[in-house]
Amino acid sequence: MTNPRVRKMRRAGSAALLLVVLSFSVAACGGDTGNEEKKSPSAASSAATTGSGEDEGKNLPxxxxxLxxxxxxxxxxxIIHSAKRDTGGFLTVSGQFKNTGSDLFTTPIQWGGAEEAVAATGRSLAGMTLVDSKEKKRFYVLRDTDNRPLTTSGYEPSIAAGKSLAFFxxxxxxxxSTTxxxxxFPGFTNATIEIS
Incomplete structure (x- = not known):
């Protein structure tokens, strides 16, 4: 055998070995991901709380x-079900949007608010605000460090007739002292709610 021929065979052997190693790696990674998804019910429940346009009243507290x-x-x-103070100085409002009509309801883009940085994070209810008339203050939905609003997000763009979308x-x-x-919220008249 000549040197070029040996080199060619070594390269072919190396390529075949690399291909086998890569296929095992891909299979191993794919298997782990599937197992994690099956073992992690919290991922499924957190996805459900963001809303999917189906009847999700069971997810509300x-x-x-x-109210x-x-x-x-x-x-x-x-429909507002609760407005509760949390430890750490937060107020969480929970409820649902229920389509009582006979047609598909398309959720308006205004529900996400007017802020461009928040709109870039996808569908949300960032357009919701609270007004404390007593203290003359307006409160906006809180944001995380990536400007994502701390509210229901990623929901379907429409709600079928008779269905509801749970939200927080x-x-x-x-x-x-404010009770x-x-x-x-865009598309609705002011709703006065009691804080618990």
Whole structure:
């Protein structure tokens, strides 16, 4: 055998060995990912809480309590179930949007608010605000360090007739002396809610 021929055979052998190693690596990585997804129910539950346009009232903390129902455009109702102070100075509002009409309701782009940085993170309810009339303050949905709003996001662009979209929105908590706030959201009239 000549040297060029030996080199050619070595290269072919190396390429075949590399191909085998890569195929095992890909198979191993793919297998791990599938197992993690099956073992991690928290990933599925967190995806469910963001909303999918289907009836998700079961994900709300206590749907038997209704603080207020506000009728919006095109047969969509906003039902507020709770407004609770959390440790750390936050106020979390939970509820659902229910399509009481007979047609598909397309969620308006205004629900995400007017901020360009927040709009870049996808569909959200960042357009929701709280007003403390007593202290003359307005509170916007909190943001994380990547400018993502701390609210339901990534939901489907429409809600089918008779279906609902569960939601939450987290705000800075008003002063302890404040027991009532007005919730403002595009397409709905002001909703006065009691803080618990």
């Amino acid at each position: 206590d749907t038997s309590q209704v 207020v129902t506000v009728h919006g455009d095109s047969g969509i109702d906003m 929105a987290q705000f800075p908590a008003p002063a302890q 009532q706030v007005d919730l403002q």
